[in-house]
Amino acid sequence: MVLNKKTLFIFLTFFAVHIWAAQEQEVFSLGKLTAIANPEKNPPAIPAYLVLEESELLMSTDLRSSFFSSIEAVLIFKNSKSRKEVEDFYLKNFQGREWRLLQSENNENRTLLLAEGFSRKVLTIVIRDDGSNGSIVKIYFKKNSNY
Numbered sequence: 001m002v003l004n005k006k007t008l009f010i011f012l013t014f015f016a017v018h019i020w021a022a023q024e025q026e027v028f029s030l031g032k033l034t035a036i037a038n039p040e041k042n043p044p045a046i047p048a049y050l051v052l053e054e055s056e057l058l059m060s061t062d063l064r065s066s067f068f069s070s071i072e073a074v075l076i077f078k079n080s081k082s083r084k085e086v087e088d089f090y091l092k093n094f095q096g097r098e099w100r101l102l103q104s105e106n107n108e109n110r111t112l113l114l115a116e117g118f119s120r121k122v123l124t125i126v127i128r129d130d131g132s133n134g135s136i137v138k139i140y141f142k143k144n145s146n147y
Helices: 005-019 083-094
Strands: 026-030 033-037 056-064 070-079 100-106 110-117 121-129 135-143
Touching: 083 100, 083 110, 083 121, 083 135
Parallel strands: none
Antiparallel strands: 026 033, 033 056, 056 070, 070 135, 100 110, 110 121, 121 135
């Protein structure tokens, strides 16, 4: 099944409407794309060590090229730590791991981290304040090759 932009937009709009109303995990699938509201675990492409302890998972998506190979994944979660604490967590976590930090950008609204991994994997992390001394983290994973 080929996903065109209109079909994908309708699917993601439908998903976004349901994510905020749901309290239990809800799974939506469209071809090779799976979106989960209130997921119980992160997508397989995003390593568990990238999710802070005591985080509340809000949403995840996983786009696969085959049964076991993710080419894109997204995870959004909320945490009680400040934006600076979360940024420090990631900068420390990238050291000695497969990720090499390519770019770090801070402004008053958000922190953006861009990292590259083995086999041309790219990881983008956006950290925002949630308005109540916590933070909301969005992790975007993309695999740029088929090996």
